[in-house]
Amino acid sequence: MRLLEERIAKDGIVKAGGVLRVDSFLNHQMDVTLYEEMAKEFYRLYEGCGVNKILTIEASGIGIACLTAWAFGCPAVFAKKSRTSNLADDVYTARVKSFTHGGECDIMVSKDYLHPEDRVLIIDDFLANGEALAGLIKLVRDAGATVVGAGIAIEKAFQPGGERIRSSGVRVESLARIKSMSPEGGIEFC
Amino acid sequence: MRLLEERIAKDGIVKAGGVLRVDSFLNHQMDVTLYEEMAKEFYRLYEGCGVNKILTIEASGIGIACLTAWAFGCPAVFAKKSRTSNLADDVYTARVKSFTHGGECDIMVSKDYLHPEDRVLIIDDFLANGEALAGLIKLVRDAGATVVGAGIAIEKAFQPGGERIRSSGVRVESLARIKSMSPEGGIEFC
Numbered sequence: 192m193r194l195l196e197e198r199i200a201k202d203g204i205v206k207a208g209g210v211l212r213v214d215s216f217l218n219h220q221m222d223v224t225l226y227e228e229m230a231k232e233f234y235r236l237y238e239g240c241g242v243n244k245i246l247t248i249e250a251s252g253i254g255i256a257c258l259t260a261w262a263f264g265c266p267a268v269f270a271k272k273s274r275t276s277n278l279a280d281d282v283y284t285a286r287v288k289s290f291t292h293g294g295e296c297d298i299m300v301s302k303d304y305l306h307p308e309d310r311v312l313i314i315d316d317f318l319a320n321g322e323a324l325a326g327l328i329k330l331v332r333d334a335g336a337t338v339v340g341a342g343i344a345i346e347k348a349f350q351p352g353g354e355r356i357r358s359s360g361v362r363v364e365s366l367a368r369i370k371s372m373s374p375e376g377g378i379e380f381c
Numbered sequence: 382m383r384l385l386e387e388r389i390a391k392d393g394i395v396k397a398g399g400v401l402r403v404d405s406f407l408n409h410q411m412d413v414t415l416y417e418e419m420a421k422e423f424y425r426l427y428e429g430c431g432v433n434k435i436l437t438i439e440a441s442g443i444g445i446a447c448l449t450a451w452a453f454g455c456p457a458v459f460a461k462k463s464r465t466s467n468l469a470d471d472v473y474t475a476r477v478k479s480f481t482h483g484g485e486c487d488i489m490v491s492k493d494y495l496h497p498e499d500r501v502l503i504i505d506d507f508l509a510n511g512e513a514l515a516g517l518i519k520l521v522r523d524a525g526a527t528v529v530g531a532g533i534a535i536e537k538a539f540q541p542g543g544e545r546i547r548s549s550g551v552r553v554e555s556l557a558r559i560k561s562m563s564p565e566g567g568i569e570f571c
Binding site for chain 2: 220226
């Protein structure tokens with residue numbers, strides 16, 4: 192998606208260690224006008240696939256997921272990263288490693304909000320090693336629901352997550368795919 | 382806001398200890414059609430106040446904040462609850478107690494995204510003791526920016542947060558104000 196690639200090229204900051212900072216428009220400050228265009232693109236890509244639910248993971252996926260849900264006219268659900276006193280006891284869970292934070296965490300969705308008849312589009316801001324996405328796919332499948340596909344804002348195509356998830360048979364659509372990046376050389380898209 | 386009150390009455394679950402579960406439509410599964418109506422109501426209430434930025438706190442405020450930002454045509458920013466490797470070093474911080482989780486946490490916003498010329502509308506899903514809202518107000522004021530007001534989905538008016546924040550001179554608009562609630566007696570709105 193040209194609009195997103197241009198924005199990444201303009202405002203993204205490549206840090207050492209494979210970190211791309213896009214928090215001026217994507218995951219701290221949120222440009223909802225851009226989100227709306229991304230949501231429309233996800234709708235264009237997955238229109239006619241019977242999507243009736245959007246699933247994402249807190250926190251930075253939520254905004255994009257909400258605009259996407261709005262485009263599809265369906266609800267969104269976000270997986271939580273820790274058990275809270277407000278969450279139902281009956282949950283689907285998966286353990287995921289975090290690229291950004293290091294370490295592991297459990298993600299969970301209440302069994303009330305994923306059902307066998309659901310056709311789920313998974314939305315997230317980044318795809319790198321694919322740990323979060325694999326965890327979200329597990330939640331959907333544990334519910335007996337269908338993973339229609341994934342809609343990712345930025346895929347680090349030089350990391351193995353996208354290839355791994357696609358080769359498992361899940362459709363993955365990334366709006367910007369980064370082939371390589373470095374603080375010195377900048378960003379090259381696929 | 383009648384639509385929200387009716388939804389709370391229909392789908393909200395009152396638990397012991399002053400907990401209201403609304404995760405079927407507000408803060409786990411998200412009814413973005415309802416969010417859109419709430420966003421339009423916040424726009425109606427704060428139209429003409431020069432709002433140029435929406436501020437919220439992760440995670441459950443983000444969806445409502447994004448739709449509200451969309452209604453105002455401005456960006457949204459969410460305060461983070463823990464320092465991540467992706468966040469700039471230069472941050473405004475506040476310490477807040479959590480009603481839901483117990484304990485304290487630090488919330489923070491990068492100094493890049495709050496400026497003295499900003500006129501900020503703070504959005505959150507709940508107002509109870511007002512700790513989170515007070516922390517968000519502090520972040521805005523530390524930046525030298527203006528707090529135009531707060532837009533809250535559900536205010537527990539039987540807890541002291543709303544009164545405390547209003548008496549400090551900040552405009553607070555809550556779309557649903559709960560006068561009392563109990564597992565036996567149900568929910569009474571103000």
